[in-house]
Amino acid sequence: MKKVTMAEVAKHANVSKSTVSQYLNKRYDYMSKKTKQRIEQAIRELGYQPNFVARSLKQKKTSTIGVIVANILHTFSTQIIRAIEDVCHESDYHVIVCNADDDPDKEKKYIQMLMAKQVDGLIVFPTGGNINLYQSMVKEKFPLVFVDRIVSGLSVDTVILDNEAAAKLAVNHFIEKGYERIGIVTTSLIHNLTPRVERITGFIKAMEEHQMPIRDDYVRGMEVHLIKEGLREMYALDQPPQAILAGNDLALMEILTYAKENKITIPGQLALIGIDEVSFANIYNPPLTTVKQPVFQMGKKAAELLFRKIENPDPSGESRVHRFEPELIERESC
């Protein structure tokens, strides 16, 4: 493990450190051809690699951003991460990803860790449990973008799906296909997370618009491991639902498992639509009708918003919510 420094390169090339520095930063304006070549040669011979850490310290810029997802088990999270990474790599930013695991304490720890590491900005899927921390970040004008969840009363740019529209798309499709007993199943609602709440709201609104009755029995938000039990209860009703909207990919997996275990045919006995695209939607038997989020654009937008904040900090601190439109991909499960 060696460590060639700029000083050694300078000595080797018979120039001063600052000349080397200028060379590295492509300020060739007033540099003689000969000097340039000597430096190039010295760098090659010594195998010199600039030290980013030292540069970061000096420049107060690490060219690194942090991404904290609430729960990496969601396909959506991983897809967004990939989109962010793509954009960042193009712009020569590095990305450090952390998974808060739906735990506000972990989220807090990661935010502090990443700030201590002097990341230039943060994209977070907020758990919602650290309002004070978020607030202080806003106050200090730390570049911050939220994804997927709205934290009310806070001025932070937020990239999010039009969740109500997503649920409506699904409900309308169910109704078009002639289904009447329609339900929605999603993961736990106890934390009032935006997507889940909005999807339920959208579901209810869409049903009302069509004058369809809404049965509480058919509207369920439960922790993942309780979903199967919830489905059992629904199926124990005298009139179980004919169609179910899966609020997200995790809920979808549970419903699929339940259907398989209980030999419920899809779409014969149960019409199914999932919000969130899943890798196997196309090849499943039957292929799964899903409501797809424009993940790549959303990730890209989040990164771009962050870059803008990093590169020209807006003193006004204005922010807005950027909604993206979902799209129904009709396949055969409904």
Added chain:
Amino acid sequence: MKKVTMAEVAKHANVSKSTVSQYLNKRYDYMSKKTKQRIEQAIRELGYQPNFVARSLKQKKTSTIGVIVANILHTFSTQIIRAIEDVCHESDYHVIVCNADDDPDKEKKYIQMLMAKQVDGLIVFPTGGNINLYQSMVKEKFPLVFVDRIVSGLSVDTVILDNEAAAKLAVNHFIEKGYERIGIVTTSLIHNLTPRVERITGFIKAMEEHQMPIRDDYVRGMEVHLIKEGLREMYALDQPPQAILAGNDLALMEILTYAKENKITIPGQLALIGIDEVSFANIYNPPLTTVKQPVFQMGKKAAELLFRKIENPDPSGESRVHRFEPELIERESC
């Protein structure tokens, strides 16, 4: 964006910087209660956050490792990454993930970038295209661990599946179930990547052990987008295979798609086993028999090997290949 420094904390608490530094590094041994409290208070009042970058520069340690995967589209890659991240977060390391996209040039760029960023070590799924670079890293004793692929002639600890065993497990299962016309389909072999080559070798050996004939027609390695065409050719034979081993998850997806498009029933008309576990194996119709890699242990092992190298650099530079045993998960596709 403020930036409270240690100096300000020191001034605020009426002590010197080094005392604060000692406090932060929990060297309380010879510190008076009062001083300690004053420092604590100053930190709280000022909202001081230590600057990792400065510390890293001084200590020549960033507590960050880099992971470069050859191709992040493989489930295996993402699973290993998750395992590595879990282990690292426990040990307070950060992880920067890069995707070389099977491109040696990208790989090279990322290796250099990460080393410039002074990561303490690197876990890489080598593309195999940068032997010289790998060699110079070894020579400089830069902490390095390879995953999934062996680079011959290089002394680097490597974590890898016993790929031959994986293929044998599958072949044996096919044979037990009475299949005779058995094939293997995997992604392109032109780069001689370890897993693919070894899986084919394992396949052939297992067939030979059972005195089964090996038809070249049934042994195919093709780029992902050509697999369907390859399958078409296999099915145009007078005797198409009755059983196919999918060499990895990408190949499996293609086979599944082809089967669906051509209404080939599984396992009725085609028995199928995939190497690599996929998220939907359990809920697919039929549930998919797979050969599973012990991903978590492999990721953990890779991280631990790297930590050991980082923490006590072994002057001998010895290294070995760490093989992990695959496991057949029998479901219903064979």
Added chain:
DNA sequence: CTGTTAGCGCATTCAG
């Protein structure tokens, strides 16, 4: 127990 001194490797004035 606490303060002083010296860098880590680099970028940036500001004189030559």
Added chain:
DNA sequence: CTGAATGCGCTAACAG
């Protein structure tokens, strides 16, 4: 066109 000087924020001896 080039070099000397200064400091980013922190740690690490070494003195008190």
